[in-house]
Amino acid sequence: MSDNDANSMQEQNQESKQENEKEQTMESLMGEYSEDFSFQMPVAGEIRDGIIASISGSQILVSVGAKSEGLIVGKEYEAIPAELLATFEVGKAIPVFVVTPHDQDGNLILSFVRAVEEQSWIDAEAALASSESFESTVVGYNKGGLLVPLSTIRGFIPASQLSLSRRLSMSGETPEAKYKSFVGDAVTVCVIEVDRERHRLILSERAASTETRDQIRDKVLEDLAEGEVRKGRVTSLADFGAFVNIGGADGLVHMSEISWDRVVNPNEVLKVGEEVRVKIISIDRERRRIGLSIRQLLGDPWSQQVKNLKVGQLVEGEITRLTSFGAFARLNVPGDLEGLIHISELSDRRVDHPKEVIKVGDVVTLRILKIEDEDHRIGLSMRRVDSPAYADSDWKSLAADFDLTPSTEGETIATMLGEATPEPIEEVVEEVVAEVPDAVVETVEETQGAVEEIVEAVEPKADEEVKAD
Numbered sequence: 001m002s003d004n005d006a007n008s009m010q011e012q013n014q015e016s017k018q019e020n021e022k023e024q025t026m027e028s029l030m031g032e033y034s035e036d037f038s039f040q041m042p043v044a045g046e047i048r049d050g051i052i053a054s055i056s057g058s059q060i061l062v063s064v065g066a067k068s069e070g071l072i073v074g075k076e077y078e079a080i081p082a083e084l085l086a087t088f089e090v091g092k093a094i095p096v097f098v099v100t101p102h103d104q105d106g107n108l109i110l111s112f113v114r115a116v117e118e119q120s121w122i123d124a125e126a127a128l129a130s131s132e133s134f135e136s137t138v139v140g141y142n143k144g145g146l147l148v149p150l151s152t153i154r155g156f157i158p159a160s161q162l163s164l165s166r167r168l169s170m171s172g173e174t175p176e177a178k179y180k181s182f183v184g185d186a187v188t189v190c191v192i193e194v195d196r197e198r199h200r201l202i203l204s205e206r207a208a209s210t211e212t213r214d215q216i217r218d219k220v221l222e223d224l225a226e227g228e229v230r231k232g233r234v235t236s237l238a239d240f241g242a243f244v245n246i247g248g249a250d251g252l253v254h255m256s257e258i259s260w261d262r263v264v265n266p267n268e269v270l271k272v273g274e275e276v277r278v279k280i281i282s283i284d285r286e287r288r289r290i291g292l293s294i295r296q297l298l299g300d301p302w303s304q305q306v307k308n309l310k311v312g313q314l315v316e317g318e319i320t321r322l323t324s325f326g327a328f329a330r331l332n333v334p335g336d337l338e339g340l341i342h343i344s345e346l347s348d349r350r351v352d353h354p355k356e357v358i359k360v361g362d363v364v365t366l367r368i369l370k371i372e373d374e375d376h377r378i379g380l381s382m383r384r385v386d387s388p389a390y391a392d393s394d395w396k397s398l399a400a401d402f403d404l405t406p407s408t409e410g411e412t413i414a415t416m417l418g419e420a421t422p423e424p425i426e427e428v429v430e431e432v433v434a435e436v437p438d439a440v441v442e443t444v445e446e447t448q449g450a451v452e453e454i455v456e457a458v459e460p461k462a463d464e465e466v467k468a469d
Contacts, residue, residue, distance in 0.1 A: 042066050042101040042108055047115050050096045055088060062096055062110055070096065070108035079113040095119060113152070120151035124194050124201055133190040133208035141179035148187055148203055157189060161204040165216045168248040171231045171275055216248035221285050223247075229297065234274045242266045244278055244292055251290030253278060259295050260302065260376075262338055302376050305335030309378075311368055312390050317380065319362045327354040329366060329380060339378030341366065348383050357382070 050062035059073040097115035140147040193202035232244040282291030317329035370379035
């Protein structure tokens, strides 16, 4: 073999060796590339970390480690909130969702908003698994509860999952009345249900809360002051009154403080769940008791009801109740007033129990002994209806009722009343007396008889004294 042939063979061997080495190097590099980037090849539905490569008026180029940058364009670009878009700049890292690895033009289409939303669902599922709570803000409400965001998705807190203090402070019948005041409040919640397909995220404030009923009541008691007016809700009814919850603490509206009218049972005027306005009339922080009143926020009809009544007046009444200490009677006057006939005022004889003298339903004539404006009490008497002590006032009352003013210079009452033919005053009085209740007539007659007896007893003594003189 000539030297030229040997040299040529040597060159060919050298080239072949270099080709082999080059192929091995490319295979090695391709293997390394495959190992490093096979997991980075875009797949529809995955979330990737990207770097903003450029921003224009209608699209964003994002590098995600693929052969070419991906595009955020069209509706995916328009979905980005303007205030958030203003913070984007070249080189900023953002999460992106792979919408499609290749569109009809071969472009990699990405979405920022869907990436954040998808991450929110992932975070929600993680929170559900861990039972950990997170803080957020109430952004709205619907007819069933409050709306609270978790990143870009909105969660729902049903009314039953609100904290105890929030539920107790709710008032009103409409969603606006119940929930509007909570919008903007900070809230701590935990996830209790995630359904990504139905786009359903259920949260609970109650499960995340550590507050107790005693803690709530103590806090409410600290903030209360006597004389305040609060809205509350009736929680229960008892024979002696109604319990009303005001902001997390129950107060008692005693039966006497429900209404100015007589109330036999609280359920006559109130029902459980009803919203009412109450006035705080007493606070016992040591015993954790609150006294409330409904009637003090209502107009007091007492002054109008008793304005035509006066002590000593005769009235008609129906016996409504008997007690060991007396009887109650409803007066036959405007206003449905009721008074007490003490057992000592039932009869001149000794009475051990009112049932010996009267029974419920009896209609009797009564005399008013006292009217107590402060306590709204009327004292009545049966035994003093015929009392001579009231004879003069009875005649004056009778005269006022029939406009019987004293006549002067021989004028008769009939003349003063404007009758055409005057009548002797005796005849007029007889006609009037005929219309007077028998009880009053008997009282007057007894008084007249008593006076005559006194006169008869006094006249002889007076005559003897005159003769002696």
